[in-house]
Amino acid sequence: MRIITGSARGRKLSAPDGTDVRPTAEVTKEAVFSAIHFEVEGARMLDLFAGTGQMGLEALSRGARSVTFVENGRPSLQALRDNIAACGFEDQCKVAAMDALRFLEIGGQEYDIVFLDPPYNQGLAQAAVLLAARQTAPGGVILCETDRREQMPEAAGDFRLIKTRRYGKAMIHTYRKPEEE
Secondary structure, three states, rough: EEEEOOOOOOOOOOOOOEEEEOOOOHHHHHHHHHHHHHHHHHOOOEEOOOOOHHHHHHHHHHOOOEEEEEEEEHHHHHHHHHHHHHHOOHHHEEEOOOOHHHHHOOOOOOOOEEEEEEOOOOHHHHHHHHHHHEEEEEEEEEEEEOOOOOOOOOOEEEEEEEEEEEEOOOOEEEOOOOOOO
């Protein structure tokens, strides 16, 4: 795992040993950032089920203003904190060591970009996207990575599923709020 481009380009990221963490594939990460390329600069991002933090760190490397990482696995939290320090992004990051759904239930801030990558096939993606819509800025985007067999809702609050793309075993579902006519 590494940062693809930007100020931390080429920086290698650490991950805990074992199979509990499933990092987003590099091709998937590149496709996600290609799709939101013009929205990253200055954005406030929420990286839920953050794992090692590679998606949020990639956003910071590409010019995001800040990232809030939410993760509750101890080994992943340590890797996440190590990766933030290795990239030099401590001042732009907030780490919430807690359950992602609980974080969303508490609420309190709006984000321009929300990335969700919950454990596959546990119903967490569907619950999280509905809650995440409440914390996504009106012009923002929600991106959710799931297993290719998982079905996602057509709507999440005022946000609508506008695109679903497959990348190997993963699917990326994109939600946006329709523009008023």
